[in-house]
Amino acid sequence: MLLTPLLTGVLETSLNSLLFRDRSMKSVRQRLLGKILRIELQELSAPLVLIFSEHRVDVLGQSEDHADCTLQTRVSALVKLRDRQQLSPMMRSGELIVEGDIQVLQQLVALLDLAEWEPAEWLAPYIGDIAAQGLSQIASKGLGLVKSGWQSQQRYMAEALTEEWRMAPGTLEVIWFNEEVDAVARQLEALIVRMDKLEGKR
Numbered sequence: 001m002l003l004t005p006l007l008t009g010v011l012e013t014s015l016n017s018l019l020f021r022d023r024s025m026k027s028v029r030q031r032l033l034g035k036i037l038r039i040e041l042q043e044l045s046a047p048l049v050l051i052f053s054e055h056r057v058d059v060l061g062q063s064e065d066h067a068d069c070t071l072q073t074r075v076s077a078l079v080k081l082r083d084r085q086q087l088s089p090m091m092r093s094g095e096l097i098v099e100g101d102i103q104v105l106q107q108l109v110a111l112l113d114l115a116e117w118e119p120a121e122w123l124a125p126y127i128g129d130i131a132a133q134g135l136s137q138i139a140s141k142g143l144g145l146v147k148s149g150w151q152s153q154q155r156y157m158a159e160a161l162t163e164e165w166r167m168a169p170g171t172l173e174v175i176w177f178n179e180e181v182d183a184v185a186r187q188l189e190a191l192i193v194r195m196d197k198l199e200g201k202r
Helices: 003-019 023-030 075-082 084-093 102-114 119-127 129-162 171-200
Strands: 036-041 048-052 057-060 069-073 097-100
Touching: 003 048, 003 057, 003 102, 003 171, 023 102, 036 075, 036 102, 069 102, 075 084, 075 102, 084 102, 097 102
Parallel strands: 036 069
Antiparallel strands: 036 048, 048 057, 069 097
16 A cells, blocks of 8 residues: 555554653663564555654564554544543443453553654754744644534534434435535645655754
């Protein structure tokens, strides 16, 4: 898959900045030392393989090494793992399928839960503080629009079902929502490409 090298590069840079910057997280990181986590996403044809060492995590599109833990899921479910409280419910619901040593996944989720999520701090070394802050605000607004649009759709559906008016949104609403999702996806892809170009100029 053509996007895999780009995806692994962006993911590796982000994870290292997020998980290995704060010294207070060292004791939790030590529990992942030498561990290999294989993530199989339904949206990707190739897996993402995370190899943890003392000072960094390497993200590969393929590995011959045996994985300590294999996780099968979707991108939408993976994003929820920022909150460790979501792990057990997602496994029970079948959103996450885990094979092997579940403690590897639990330790990664614990790290993600402890980490400070500030995109501007990740981008600043590559594009400068002001540009990073600007991009972070744009991304935040975009996510806010998607979230508010989704919440509006949920409220609308709840009201429609309560009133027994109809069981599904109208055709125009579905088309509008799909167009909004596609637009956000295009903006995110353009941002990733731009970050990749900027990193290449360093």
